[in-house]
Amino acid sequence: MARSGSLRARVSAVRNGQAAVRVAAVGAGLRSGVLDRLAAATESTTDLAVGLGWPREDLLDSLLRVLAAMRLVRPTGNRWSLTRRGRALLEDDVLRAAYEGFADYHVGVYRDIEEQLAGGPGRRDVADKGEVIARLSRMMDPFVYGAVDRELREHAPRRVLDVGCGSGSHLAHMLSSRPDATGVGVEVDAAAAALARTSLAAAGLTDRARVVEGDVRSLVATPEEFDLALVANVLYYLPEPERVPVLRAVGHQVRRGGVVLVVTTTLDDSMFSRHFDLLLRAQEGAMSLPSTELLCRALREAGLEPGQPRRIAPGEPLTAVTAVRH
Numbered sequence: 001m002a003r004s005g006s007l008r009a010r011v012s013a014v015r016n017g018q019a020a021v022r023v024a025a026v027g028a029g030l031r032s033g034v035l036d037r038l039a040a041a042t043e044s045t046t047d048l049a050v051g052l053g054w055p056r057e058d059l060l061d062s063l064l065r066v067l068a069a070m071r072l073v074r075p076t077g078n079r080w081s082l083t084r085r086g087r088a089l090l091e092d093d094v095l096r097a098a099y100e101g102f103a104d105y106h107v108g109v110y111r112d113i114e115e116q117l118a119g120g121p122g123r124r125d126v127a128d129k130g131e132v133i134a135r136l137s138r139m140m141d142p143f144v145y146g147a148v149d150r151e152l153r154e155h156a157p158r159r160v161l162d163v164g165c166g167s168g169s170h171l172a173h174m175l176s177s178r179p180d181a182t183g184v185g186v187e188v189d190a191a192a193a194a195l196a197r198t199s200l201a202a203a204g205l206t207d208r209a210r211v212v213e214g215d216v217r218s219l220v221a222t223p224e225e226f227d228l229a230l231v232a233n234v235l236y237y238l239p240e241p242e243r244v245p246v247l248r249a250v251g252h253q254v255r256r257g258g259v260v261l262v263v264t265t266t267l268d269d270s271m272f273s274r275h276f277d278l279l280l281r282a283q284e285g286a287m288s289l290p291s292t293e294l295l296c297r298a299l300r301e302a303g304l305e306p307g308q309p310r311r312i313a314p315g316e317p318l319t320a321v322t323a324v325r326h
Contacts, residue, residue: 020107025066026089027103030096034063035082038073039090042081097135105129106275109282122284126237130189134166134196137233143313144232144263145173147320151261152177157227159183163216163250164234168196172203174230184226185211186219217249225255232263235295236276239286247302254325260304263312266319267291273317292319299323 029035033052037043045064049057064080067073072086082090089095105125116122126133148170151157158181162171165185175183185200187193193213200209212219229250235243250260267277267289280287290298292309299306304323312320 022070023099023103024107025063025070026072026099028063029067029072030100031103032063034060034067035072035086035090038080038082039087042076042079044078045080048080093135094138097132098139100132101129101136104132106279109279113282116282123282124284125279126283126285126287131191131195134189134192137166138169140233140313140318141169141173143318144170147261147263147312148174148230149177151228151259151322155228155259157181157258159226159228161226161229161250161253162186163229163231163246164188164237165196165211166192166233168199168209168211170230170232171196171209172200172205174228175205175208176203182208185209186216187211187213188215216246216253219249219253225258226253227255227258229254229258229260230263231260233265235262235264235298236280236289237285237287240288240290240294243290243298244301247298247304251302251304251323251325256325258325260299260323260325262295262299262321262323264295264319265289266295266309266317268317270317292321295319295321 032054034048037048037051043051045057045061048064049055049060052060054060064073064075067086068075068080071083072089073080074083089099105123108125109123112123152174157174157178160171160174160178160181160183162168162174162183162185165171165187168185171183171185175181185193185196187196190213193211196211197206200206200211231247231250235246238246247260247262254260265273265276267273268291273289277289280289296306296309299321304325306321306323309319309321312318
């Protein structure tokens with residue numbers, strides 16, 4: 001191998017390929033229902049095939065043996081059961097969403113890119129995978145919480161607004177941190193809005209929070225004078241011409257002297273930033289990542305005064321900007 005080519009590059013390619021296979025295999029185990037079924041009881045391959053409606057028992061057996069090689073399931077006699085690692089995967093919803101997302105639309109954009117390069121229709125991942133995207137975005141929650149906590153300490157808000165509230169985790173965090181506060185979440189995706197309501201109910205916050213399904217611009221006619229508005233992981237889903245109107249609508253909901261905290265992945269030359277920008281540009285609706293310069297310009301045009309952009313995740317272009325409404 002060393003004499004016939006670049007050993008380091010070939011080893012790297014094989015390792016990357018094996019990692020891709022692992023992600024795809026776990027994704028198949030989740031999509032097929034095999035892992036979830038084994039969470040309930042041990043079953044034989046035949047029982048699994050019948051229960052899941054799969055006529056190819058031989059292929060199912062091969063999939064199970066791949067999952068066994070990954071130590072997610074184990075054979076005991078002629079029956080299969082989950083391992084501790086398999087149960088941990090199913091019990092960690094963010095981890096599960098990561099496998100679901102990266103085995104699906106994150107790689108699908110490259111699999112199908114020739115069709116789009118030839119002028120084919122845009123992808124509908126954002127429209128059709130809103131629930132998975134909302135769950136996966138919780139991977140960044142600890143960093144978003146850090147940025148939010150800074151504003152909660154400095155401004156002690158009594159009324160908070162979460163624009164594009166997704167799973168509801170950010171709104172729940174703000175209200176749990178401020179027991180005297182009330183809040184509203186706004187979410188355009190129906191599945192994500194339902195997930196947010198479930199999350200808030202599970203946290204015992206339904207008496208202090210509500211979720212509005214729709215566009216934040218629909219709230220402009222009835223300003224509620226919030227002290228703090230959070231816009232996290234939202235702007236890149238909007239075409240660039242729509243960002244200023246949306247930020248202006250958010251600012252309209254905030255009292256004078258109140259703040260709008262924007263958290264977003266921004267465009268730079270790192271691999272994930274460029275990948276995410278490609279994924280967004282492949283969607284229907286002219287989506288793209290904003291640069292920090294474009295983000296601050298949009299905030300100013302919306303009548304808000306942005307502070308200095310700051311990176312909040314080590315090594316990743318996750319950026320927070322606090323803007324004041326004067």
